[in-house]
Amino acid sequence: MxxxxxxxxxxxxxxxxxxxxxxxxxxxxxxxxxxxxxxxxSLDVKDIKLAVCDYDQSNYSMELVNSVLASGYFTLVQSVQDDKAIDVLMQRGVVRVGIVIYPSFSRDLKANRQTSIQIVVDGSNAQATQSALAYLYGVVTLYQQKLLKDYSMEHGLNIPGIIVEQRIWYNPLLxxxxxxxxxxxxxxxxxxxxxxxxxxxxxxxxxxxxxxxxxxxxxxxxxxxxxxxxxxxxxxxxxxxxxxxxxxxxxxxxxxxxxxxxxxxxxxxxxxxxxxxxxxxxxxxxxxxxxxxxxxxxxxxxxxxxxxxxxxxxxxxxxxxxxxxxxxxxxxxxxxxxxxxxxxxxxxxxxxxxxxxxxxxxxxxxxxxxxxxxxxxxxxxxxx
Known part of the structure:
Protein backbone atom coordinates (compact mmCIF):
# COMPACT_ATOMS: atom_id res chain seq x y z
CA MET A 1 0.00 0.00 0.00
CA SER A 42 -10.70 40.86 23.60
CA LEU A 43 -14.10 40.93 25.25
CA ASP A 44 -12.65 42.71 28.26
CA VAL A 45 -13.97 46.27 28.51
CA LYS A 46 -11.36 48.67 29.89
CA ASP A 47 -10.48 52.36 29.76
CA ILE A 48 -14.13 53.44 29.56
CA LYS A 49 -14.26 57.18 28.92
CA LEU A 50 -16.15 58.93 31.72
CA ALA A 51 -17.60 62.40 32.35
CA VAL A 52 -18.80 63.54 35.77
CA CYS A 53 -21.24 66.29 36.69
CA ASP A 54 -20.95 66.77 40.46
CA TYR A 55 -23.55 69.26 41.66
CA ASP A 56 -22.91 68.32 45.28
CA GLN A 57 -19.14 68.97 45.45
CA SER A 58 -18.87 67.28 48.84
CA ASN A 59 -16.47 64.81 50.37
CA TYR A 60 -19.09 62.11 49.86
CA SER A 61 -19.45 62.79 46.14
CA MET A 62 -15.68 63.08 45.63
CA GLU A 63 -15.18 59.79 47.45
CA LEU A 64 -17.72 58.09 45.18
CA VAL A 65 -16.01 59.42 42.03
CA ASN A 66 -12.60 58.35 43.33
CA SER A 67 -14.00 54.86 44.00
CA VAL A 68 -15.19 54.64 40.40
CA LEU A 69 -11.79 55.71 39.05
CA ALA A 70 -9.93 53.40 41.45
CA SER A 71 -11.74 50.40 39.96
CA GLY A 72 -9.38 50.63 36.98
CA TYR A 73 -12.14 50.35 34.39
CA PHE A 74 -12.87 54.05 33.90
CA THR A 75 -10.87 57.06 32.75
CA LEU A 76 -12.12 60.52 33.70
CA VAL A 77 -12.14 62.61 30.53
CA GLN A 78 -13.87 65.72 31.81
CA SER A 79 -15.68 67.14 34.82
CA VAL A 80 -18.60 69.29 33.66
CA GLN A 81 -20.77 71.88 35.38
CA ASP A 82 -24.02 70.97 33.61
CA ASP A 83 -25.47 67.52 32.94
CA LYS A 84 -26.44 68.65 29.43
CA ALA A 85 -22.73 68.81 28.62
CA ILE A 86 -22.58 65.05 29.12
CA ASP A 87 -25.10 64.57 26.30
CA VAL A 88 -22.96 66.75 24.02
CA LEU A 89 -19.78 64.83 24.86
CA MET A 90 -21.53 61.49 24.34
CA GLN A 91 -23.00 62.54 21.01
CA ARG A 92 -19.51 63.53 19.83
CA GLY A 93 -18.14 60.16 20.96
CA VAL A 94 -15.82 61.71 23.55
CA VAL A 95 -17.27 59.73 26.47
CA ARG A 96 -19.29 56.54 26.81
CA VAL A 97 -20.50 56.97 30.39
CA GLY A 98 -21.63 59.95 32.45
CA ILE A 99 -22.36 60.25 36.17
CA VAL A 100 -24.62 62.98 37.54
CA ILE A 101 -24.48 63.54 41.32
CA TYR A 102 -27.40 65.64 42.56
CA PRO A 103 -26.99 68.57 45.02
CA SER A 104 -28.81 66.69 47.78
CA PHE A 105 -26.46 63.68 47.67
CA SER A 106 -24.41 64.36 50.81
CA ARG A 107 -27.32 66.03 52.65
CA ASP A 108 -29.47 62.91 52.23
CA LEU A 109 -26.67 60.62 53.34
CA LYS A 110 -26.00 62.65 56.47
CA ALA A 111 -29.73 62.63 57.27
CA ASN A 112 -29.83 58.87 56.81
CA ARG A 113 -32.21 59.23 53.86
CA GLN A 114 -32.18 57.33 50.59
CA THR A 115 -30.45 59.25 47.84
CA SER A 116 -29.79 58.68 44.15
CA ILE A 117 -27.37 59.39 41.34
CA GLN A 118 -27.91 59.29 37.59
CA ILE A 119 -25.85 57.13 35.25
CA VAL A 120 -25.94 58.00 31.55
CA VAL A 121 -24.53 55.45 29.10
CA ASP A 122 -24.02 55.22 25.35
CA GLY A 123 -26.16 52.27 24.25
CA SER A 124 -24.83 52.10 20.68
CA ASN A 125 -22.42 49.35 21.80
CA ALA A 126 -24.64 47.01 23.80
CA GLN A 127 -21.93 44.74 25.18
CA ALA A 128 -19.67 47.59 26.30
CA THR A 129 -22.68 49.31 27.86
CA GLN A 130 -23.68 46.22 29.85
CA SER A 131 -20.12 45.81 31.10
CA ALA A 132 -19.87 49.48 32.09
CA LEU A 133 -23.16 49.30 34.01
CA ALA A 134 -22.06 46.13 35.77
CA TYR A 135 -18.79 47.76 36.82
CA LEU A 136 -20.59 50.88 38.09
CA TYR A 137 -23.18 48.89 40.03
CA GLY A 138 -20.35 46.96 41.64
CA VAL A 139 -18.53 50.15 42.66
CA VAL A 140 -21.70 51.74 44.05
CA THR A 141 -22.50 48.57 46.02
CA LEU A 142 -19.05 48.57 47.61
CA TYR A 143 -19.41 52.27 48.40
CA GLN A 144 -22.78 51.61 50.07
CA GLN A 145 -21.22 48.86 52.17
CA LYS A 146 -18.49 51.25 53.26
CA LEU A 147 -21.04 53.91 54.25
CA LEU A 148 -23.03 51.33 56.21
CA LYS A 149 -19.92 50.17 58.01
CA ASP A 150 -18.90 53.73 58.88
CA TYR A 151 -22.42 54.51 60.12
CA SER A 152 -22.60 51.42 62.30
CA MET A 153 -19.21 52.15 63.86
CA GLU A 154 -20.12 55.80 64.47
CA HIS A 155 -23.34 54.92 66.26
CA GLY A 156 -22.06 51.82 68.01
CA LEU A 157 -24.32 49.49 66.08
CA ASN A 158 -23.56 45.87 65.35
CA ILE A 159 -25.21 45.23 61.99
CA PRO A 160 -24.68 41.66 60.75
CA GLY A 161 -23.58 41.33 57.17
CA ILE A 162 -22.84 38.73 54.55
CA ILE A 163 -19.26 38.34 53.40
CA VAL A 164 -18.97 36.89 49.92
CA GLU A 165 -15.79 34.89 49.38
CA GLN A 166 -15.30 34.89 45.63
CA ARG A 167 -13.24 32.18 43.99
CA ILE A 168 -12.92 32.02 40.23
CA TRP A 169 -11.55 28.72 38.99
CA TYR A 170 -9.52 28.12 35.80
CA ASN A 171 -9.41 31.80 34.75
CA PRO A 172 -8.92 33.84 37.94
CA LEU A 173 -8.38 37.18 36.19
CA LEU A 174 -11.33 36.58 33.83
Whole structure:
Protein backbone atom coordinates (compact mmCIF):
# COMPACT_ATOMS: atom_id res chain seq x y z
CA MET A 1 0.00 0.00 0.00
CA UNK A 2 2.81 2.40 0.90
CA UNK A 3 4.46 1.70 -2.47
CA UNK A 4 1.27 2.82 -4.22
CA UNK A 5 0.85 5.89 -2.04
CA UNK A 6 4.44 7.03 -2.25
CA UNK A 7 4.34 8.43 -5.82
CA UNK A 8 1.19 10.43 -5.08
CA UNK A 9 2.69 11.81 -1.86
CA UNK A 10 5.95 12.72 -3.60
CA UNK A 11 4.06 14.42 -6.42
CA UNK A 12 2.04 16.46 -3.93
CA UNK A 13 5.15 17.44 -1.97
CA UNK A 14 6.84 18.59 -5.18
CA UNK A 15 3.80 20.68 -6.03
CA UNK A 16 3.83 22.21 -2.56
CA UNK A 17 7.54 22.96 -2.81
CA UNK A 18 6.93 24.81 -6.06
CA UNK A 19 3.88 26.61 -4.69
CA UNK A 20 5.59 28.51 -1.89
CA UNK A 21 2.54 30.70 -1.33
CA UNK A 22 0.35 27.72 -0.42
CA UNK A 23 3.10 26.34 1.80
CA UNK A 24 3.37 29.69 3.56
CA UNK A 25 -0.41 29.90 4.00
CA UNK A 26 -0.63 26.43 5.55
CA UNK A 27 2.32 26.74 7.94
CA UNK A 28 2.68 30.38 8.92
CA UNK A 29 -0.65 32.11 8.28
CA UNK A 30 -2.40 30.25 11.16
CA UNK A 31 0.28 31.38 13.62
CA UNK A 32 0.23 34.91 12.20
CA UNK A 33 -3.55 35.09 12.59
CA UNK A 34 -3.29 33.69 16.11
CA UNK A 35 -0.72 36.33 17.02
CA UNK A 36 -2.73 39.20 15.52
CA UNK A 37 -6.16 38.17 16.79
CA UNK A 38 -4.78 37.00 20.12
CA UNK A 39 -3.73 40.56 20.90
CA UNK A 40 -6.53 42.32 19.03
CA UNK A 41 -9.60 40.28 20.04
CA SER A 42 -10.70 40.86 23.60
CA LEU A 43 -14.10 40.93 25.25
CA ASP A 44 -12.65 42.71 28.26
CA VAL A 45 -13.97 46.27 28.51
CA LYS A 46 -11.36 48.67 29.89
CA ASP A 47 -10.48 52.36 29.76
CA ILE A 48 -14.13 53.44 29.56
CA LYS A 49 -14.26 57.18 28.92
CA LEU A 50 -16.15 58.93 31.72
CA ALA A 51 -17.60 62.40 32.35
CA VAL A 52 -18.80 63.54 35.77
CA CYS A 53 -21.24 66.29 36.69
CA ASP A 54 -20.95 66.77 40.46
CA TYR A 55 -23.55 69.26 41.66
CA ASP A 56 -22.91 68.32 45.28
CA GLN A 57 -19.14 68.97 45.45
CA SER A 58 -18.87 67.28 48.84
CA ASN A 59 -16.47 64.81 50.37
CA TYR A 60 -19.09 62.11 49.86
CA SER A 61 -19.45 62.79 46.14
CA MET A 62 -15.68 63.08 45.63
CA GLU A 63 -15.18 59.79 47.45
CA LEU A 64 -17.72 58.09 45.18
CA VAL A 65 -16.01 59.42 42.03
CA ASN A 66 -12.60 58.35 43.33
CA SER A 67 -14.00 54.86 44.00
CA VAL A 68 -15.19 54.64 40.40
CA LEU A 69 -11.79 55.71 39.05
CA ALA A 70 -9.93 53.40 41.45
CA SER A 71 -11.74 50.40 39.96
CA GLY A 72 -9.38 50.63 36.98
CA TYR A 73 -12.14 50.35 34.39
CA PHE A 74 -12.87 54.05 33.90
CA THR A 75 -10.87 57.06 32.75
CA LEU A 76 -12.12 60.52 33.70
CA VAL A 77 -12.14 62.61 30.53
CA GLN A 78 -13.87 65.72 31.81
CA SER A 79 -15.68 67.14 34.82
CA VAL A 80 -18.60 69.29 33.66
CA GLN A 81 -20.77 71.88 35.38
CA ASP A 82 -24.02 70.97 33.61
CA ASP A 83 -25.47 67.52 32.94
CA LYS A 84 -26.44 68.65 29.43
CA ALA A 85 -22.73 68.81 28.62
CA ILE A 86 -22.58 65.05 29.12
CA ASP A 87 -25.10 64.57 26.30
CA VAL A 88 -22.96 66.75 24.02
CA LEU A 89 -19.78 64.83 24.86
CA MET A 90 -21.53 61.49 24.34
CA GLN A 91 -23.00 62.54 21.01
CA ARG A 92 -19.51 63.53 19.83
CA GLY A 93 -18.14 60.16 20.96
CA VAL A 94 -15.82 61.71 23.55
CA VAL A 95 -17.27 59.73 26.47
CA ARG A 96 -19.29 56.54 26.81
CA VAL A 97 -20.50 56.97 30.39
CA GLY A 98 -21.63 59.95 32.45
CA ILE A 99 -22.36 60.25 36.17
CA VAL A 100 -24.62 62.98 37.54
CA ILE A 101 -24.48 63.54 41.32
CA TYR A 102 -27.40 65.64 42.56
CA PRO A 103 -26.99 68.57 45.02
CA SER A 104 -28.81 66.69 47.78
CA PHE A 105 -26.46 63.68 47.67
CA SER A 106 -24.41 64.36 50.81
CA ARG A 107 -27.32 66.03 52.65
CA ASP A 108 -29.47 62.91 52.23
CA LEU A 109 -26.67 60.62 53.34
CA LYS A 110 -26.00 62.65 56.47
CA ALA A 111 -29.73 62.63 57.27
CA ASN A 112 -29.83 58.87 56.81
CA ARG A 113 -32.21 59.23 53.86
CA GLN A 114 -32.18 57.33 50.59
CA THR A 115 -30.45 59.25 47.84
CA SER A 116 -29.79 58.68 44.15
CA ILE A 117 -27.37 59.39 41.34
CA GLN A 118 -27.91 59.29 37.59
CA ILE A 119 -25.85 57.13 35.25
CA VAL A 120 -25.94 58.00 31.55
CA VAL A 121 -24.53 55.45 29.10
CA ASP A 122 -24.02 55.22 25.35
CA GLY A 123 -26.16 52.27 24.25
CA SER A 124 -24.83 52.10 20.68
CA ASN A 125 -22.42 49.35 21.80
CA ALA A 126 -24.64 47.01 23.80
CA GLN A 127 -21.93 44.74 25.18
CA ALA A 128 -19.67 47.59 26.30
CA THR A 129 -22.68 49.31 27.86
CA GLN A 130 -23.68 46.22 29.85
CA SER A 131 -20.12 45.81 31.10
CA ALA A 132 -19.87 49.48 32.09
CA LEU A 133 -23.16 49.30 34.01
CA ALA A 134 -22.06 46.13 35.77
CA TYR A 135 -18.79 47.76 36.82
CA LEU A 136 -20.59 50.88 38.09
CA TYR A 137 -23.18 48.89 40.03
CA GLY A 138 -20.35 46.96 41.64
CA VAL A 139 -18.53 50.15 42.66
CA VAL A 140 -21.70 51.74 44.05
CA THR A 141 -22.50 48.57 46.02
CA LEU A 142 -19.05 48.57 47.61
CA TYR A 143 -19.41 52.27 48.40
CA GLN A 144 -22.78 51.61 50.07
CA GLN A 145 -21.22 48.86 52.17
CA LYS A 146 -18.49 51.25 53.26
CA LEU A 147 -21.04 53.91 54.25
CA LEU A 148 -23.03 51.33 56.21
CA LYS A 149 -19.92 50.17 58.01
CA ASP A 150 -18.90 53.73 58.88
CA TYR A 151 -22.42 54.51 60.12
CA SER A 152 -22.60 51.42 62.30
CA MET A 153 -19.21 52.15 63.86
CA GLU A 154 -20.12 55.80 64.47
CA HIS A 155 -23.34 54.92 66.26
CA GLY A 156 -22.06 51.82 68.01
CA LEU A 157 -24.32 49.49 66.08
CA ASN A 158 -23.56 45.87 65.35
CA ILE A 159 -25.21 45.23 61.99
CA PRO A 160 -24.68 41.66 60.75
CA GLY A 161 -23.58 41.33 57.17
CA ILE A 162 -22.84 38.73 54.55
CA ILE A 163 -19.26 38.34 53.40
CA VAL A 164 -18.97 36.89 49.92
CA GLU A 165 -15.79 34.89 49.38
CA GLN A 166 -15.30 34.89 45.63
CA ARG A 167 -13.24 32.18 43.99
CA ILE A 168 -12.92 32.02 40.23
CA TRP A 169 -11.55 28.72 38.99
CA TYR A 170 -9.52 28.12 35.80
CA ASN A 171 -9.41 31.80 34.75
CA PRO A 172 -8.92 33.84 37.94
CA LEU A 173 -8.38 37.18 36.19
CA LEU A 174 -11.33 36.58 33.83
CA UNK A 175 -9.12 37.25 30.81
CA UNK A 176 -11.19 36.74 27.68
CA UNK A 177 -8.11 35.66 25.69
CA UNK A 178 -7.87 32.47 27.74
CA UNK A 179 -11.26 31.30 26.50
CA UNK A 180 -11.02 32.82 23.01
CA UNK A 181 -7.62 31.43 21.93
CA UNK A 182 -8.67 27.72 21.95
CA UNK A 183 -11.66 28.71 19.80
CA UNK A 184 -9.44 30.77 17.54
CA UNK A 185 -7.19 27.74 16.97
CA UNK A 186 -10.21 25.68 15.89
CA UNK A 187 -11.48 28.52 13.69
CA UNK A 188 -8.20 29.06 11.83
CA UNK A 189 -7.34 25.37 11.40
CA UNK A 190 -10.75 24.51 9.97
CA UNK A 191 -10.56 27.23 7.34
CA UNK A 192 -6.93 26.62 6.33
CA UNK A 193 -7.21 22.81 6.20
CA UNK A 194 -10.42 22.80 4.15
CA UNK A 195 -9.33 25.50 1.72
CA UNK A 196 -5.84 24.05 1.18
CA UNK A 197 -7.14 20.56 0.41
CA UNK A 198 -9.96 21.85 -1.77
CA UNK A 199 -7.82 24.11 -3.93
CA UNK A 200 -5.14 21.45 -4.29
CA UNK A 201 -7.49 18.98 -6.00
CA UNK A 202 -9.54 21.52 -7.96
CA UNK A 203 -6.37 23.11 -9.32
CA UNK A 204 -5.34 19.75 -10.79
CA UNK A 205 -8.80 19.31 -12.27
CA UNK A 206 -8.53 22.67 -13.98
CA UNK A 207 -5.05 21.98 -15.35
CA UNK A 208 -5.90 18.41 -16.37
CA UNK A 209 -3.02 16.81 -14.41
CA UNK A 210 -5.54 14.69 -12.54
CA UNK A 211 -5.78 12.55 -15.69
CA UNK A 212 -2.33 11.16 -14.91
CA UNK A 213 -3.78 9.59 -11.78
CA UNK A 214 -6.92 8.39 -13.53
CA UNK A 215 -4.99 6.25 -16.02
CA UNK A 216 -2.82 4.64 -13.31
CA UNK A 217 -3.93 1.50 -11.42
CA UNK A 218 -4.54 3.58 -8.29
CA UNK A 219 -7.86 3.29 -6.51
CA UNK A 220 -9.75 6.28 -5.19
CA UNK A 221 -8.58 5.33 -1.71
CA UNK A 222 -4.93 5.62 -2.71
CA UNK A 223 -5.46 8.88 -4.59
CA UNK A 224 -7.29 10.47 -1.67
CA UNK A 225 -4.78 9.33 0.94
CA UNK A 226 -1.86 10.42 -1.20
CA UNK A 227 -3.40 13.86 -1.61
CA UNK A 228 -4.26 14.52 2.03
CA UNK A 229 -1.27 12.97 3.82
CA UNK A 230 1.09 15.92 3.08
CA UNK A 231 -1.57 18.41 4.13
CA UNK A 232 -2.30 16.39 7.25
CA UNK A 233 1.29 16.53 8.48
CA UNK A 234 1.69 20.17 7.50
CA UNK A 235 -1.50 20.97 9.42
CA UNK A 236 -0.22 19.05 12.45
CA UNK A 237 2.98 21.10 12.33
CA UNK A 238 1.03 24.35 11.97
CA UNK A 239 -1.27 23.36 14.85
CA UNK A 240 1.65 22.54 17.12
CA UNK A 241 3.26 25.87 16.27
CA UNK A 242 0.02 27.70 17.08
CA UNK A 243 -0.35 26.01 20.46
CA UNK A 244 3.30 26.65 21.39
CA UNK A 245 2.97 30.34 20.47
CA UNK A 246 -0.32 30.61 22.37
CA UNK A 247 1.28 29.24 25.53
CA UNK A 248 4.63 31.04 25.31
CA UNK A 249 3.83 34.43 23.79
CA UNK A 250 0.15 34.90 24.68
CA UNK A 251 0.60 33.10 28.04
CA UNK A 252 -2.42 30.84 27.64
CA UNK A 253 -2.29 28.16 30.36
CA UNK A 254 -1.92 24.51 29.45
CA UNK A 255 -2.86 22.33 32.42
CA UNK A 256 -3.88 19.05 30.80
CA UNK A 257 -2.54 16.21 28.70
CA UNK A 258 -0.71 16.94 25.46
CA UNK A 259 -1.66 13.47 24.21
CA UNK A 260 -5.38 14.05 24.73
CA UNK A 261 -5.29 17.39 22.94
CA UNK A 262 -3.23 15.80 20.17
CA UNK A 263 -5.85 13.07 19.72
CA UNK A 264 -8.64 15.63 19.41
CA UNK A 265 -6.51 17.66 17.02
CA UNK A 266 -5.88 14.65 14.76
CA UNK A 267 -9.59 13.78 14.57
CA UNK A 268 -10.51 17.40 13.93
CA UNK A 269 -7.94 17.80 11.16
CA UNK A 270 -8.88 14.50 9.51
CA UNK A 271 -12.49 15.62 9.38
CA UNK A 272 -11.49 19.04 8.04
CA UNK A 273 -9.37 17.48 5.30
CA UNK A 274 -12.23 15.12 4.44
CA UNK A 275 -14.55 18.10 4.21
CA UNK A 276 -12.07 19.69 1.83
CA UNK A 277 -12.17 16.57 -0.36
CA UNK A 278 -15.95 16.68 -0.44
CA UNK A 279 -15.98 20.35 -1.46
CA UNK A 280 -13.44 19.70 -4.21
CA UNK A 281 -15.61 16.91 -5.59
CA UNK A 282 -18.58 19.21 -6.16
CA UNK A 283 -16.58 22.20 -7.41
CA UNK A 284 -15.51 22.77 -11.00
CA UNK A 285 -13.33 25.84 -10.44
CA UNK A 286 -11.03 27.19 -7.77
CA UNK A 287 -13.22 30.24 -7.35
CA UNK A 288 -16.30 28.12 -6.69
CA UNK A 289 -14.37 25.81 -4.38
CA UNK A 290 -12.99 28.72 -2.38
CA UNK A 291 -16.42 30.31 -1.99
CA UNK A 292 -18.04 27.07 -0.83
CA UNK A 293 -15.17 26.28 1.54
CA UNK A 294 -15.33 29.70 3.19
CA UNK A 295 -19.12 29.58 3.46
CA UNK A 296 -19.30 26.18 5.17
CA UNK A 297 -16.35 26.77 7.50
CA UNK A 298 -16.02 30.44 8.45
CA UNK A 299 -19.60 31.35 9.35
CA UNK A 300 -20.57 28.16 11.25
CA UNK A 301 -17.26 28.01 13.11
CA UNK A 302 -17.41 31.66 14.10
CA UNK A 303 -21.09 31.86 15.07
CA UNK A 304 -22.32 28.37 16.02
CA UNK A 305 -19.37 26.74 17.79
CA UNK A 306 -19.38 28.48 21.20
CA UNK A 307 -16.27 30.33 20.03
CA UNK A 308 -17.59 33.86 20.64
CA UNK A 309 -21.34 33.55 21.09
CA UNK A 310 -22.63 31.24 23.86
CA UNK A 311 -24.83 28.48 22.45
CA UNK A 312 -27.00 28.49 25.57
CA UNK A 313 -28.21 32.00 24.67
CA UNK A 314 -29.34 30.98 21.18
CA UNK A 315 -32.89 29.96 20.17
CA UNK A 316 -33.62 26.27 20.68
CA UNK A 317 -33.74 25.54 16.94
CA UNK A 318 -30.28 27.06 16.45
CA UNK A 319 -28.98 25.06 19.40
CA UNK A 320 -30.07 21.90 17.58
CA UNK A 321 -28.20 23.06 14.48
CA UNK A 322 -24.96 23.46 16.47
CA UNK A 323 -24.92 19.70 17.05
CA UNK A 324 -23.44 19.23 13.54
CA UNK A 325 -20.71 21.87 13.97
CA UNK A 326 -17.41 20.00 14.59
CA UNK A 327 -15.56 23.04 15.93
CA UNK A 328 -17.98 23.10 18.87
CA UNK A 329 -16.61 19.78 20.14
CA UNK A 330 -12.96 20.59 19.53
CA UNK A 331 -13.28 23.93 21.33
CA UNK A 332 -14.85 22.23 24.35
CA UNK A 333 -12.00 19.71 24.44
CA UNK A 334 -9.32 22.39 23.98
CA UNK A 335 -10.74 24.62 26.71
CA UNK A 336 -11.19 21.69 29.06
CA UNK A 337 -7.65 20.39 28.59
CA UNK A 338 -5.79 23.70 28.37
CA UNK A 339 -7.63 25.70 31.04
CA UNK A 340 -8.96 23.03 33.42
CA UNK A 341 -6.69 20.03 32.94
CA UNK A 342 -9.74 17.85 32.27
CA UNK A 343 -9.19 14.17 31.55
CA UNK A 344 -10.67 11.95 28.86
CA UNK A 345 -13.79 10.65 30.61
CA UNK A 346 -15.63 13.99 31.06
CA UNK A 347 -14.89 14.81 27.41
CA UNK A 348 -15.48 11.42 25.81
CA UNK A 349 -18.68 12.50 24.01
CA UNK A 350 -16.74 15.28 22.27
CA UNK A 351 -14.12 12.79 21.08
CA UNK A 352 -16.90 10.54 19.82
CA UNK A 353 -18.45 13.44 17.91
CA UNK A 354 -15.06 14.32 16.37
CA UNK A 355 -14.55 10.67 15.41
CA UNK A 356 -17.95 10.66 13.69
CA UNK A 357 -17.08 13.89 11.91
CA UNK A 358 -13.76 12.50 10.67
CA UNK A 359 -15.31 9.22 9.53
CA UNK A 360 -18.29 10.78 7.76
CA UNK A 361 -16.30 13.57 6.10
CA UNK A 362 -13.49 11.30 4.90
CA UNK A 363 -15.91 8.58 3.84
CA UNK A 364 -18.08 10.99 1.88
CA UNK A 365 -15.02 12.55 0.27
CA UNK A 366 -13.61 9.20 -0.81
CA UNK A 367 -16.95 8.01 -2.17
CA UNK A 368 -17.48 11.23 -4.08
CA UNK A 369 -13.96 11.51 -5.42
CA UNK A 370 -13.48 8.19 -7.21
CA UNK A 371 -11.50 7.40 -10.33
CA UNK A 372 -14.54 7.63 -12.57
CA UNK A 373 -15.63 10.93 -11.05
CA UNK A 374 -12.19 12.49 -11.40
CA UNK A 375 -11.92 11.28 -14.95
CA UNK A 376 -15.27 12.67 -15.99
CA UNK A 377 -14.48 15.99 -14.33
CA UNK A 378 -11.17 16.36 -16.10
CA UNK A 379 -12.82 15.31 -19.38
CA UNK A 380 -15.41 18.08 -19.02
CA UNK A 381 -12.65 20.57 -18.44
CA UNK A 382 -10.79 19.27 -21.45
CA UNK A 383 -13.86 19.50 -23.67
CA UNK A 384 -14.53 23.01 -22.47
Missing amino acids: IRKLFPVIVKEMIELRRDKLTLFIIIFIPSLLLFIYGYAI ESANSLIPGLIAFVLMIVAVIATTLSIVREKETGTIEQMVVTPLSAWHVVLGKIIPYFFLSIFASTLMIVLACTILHIPFKGSVMLLGLALILYLLGSLGLGLLVSAISESQQTAFSIAVFITMLPTMILSNFVFPISSMPLVIQWVTVIIPAKYFIEVARGIMLKGTGFYPLWHNYFALLLFAGIALGAGIVKINKKGLGSMSSRKGQA
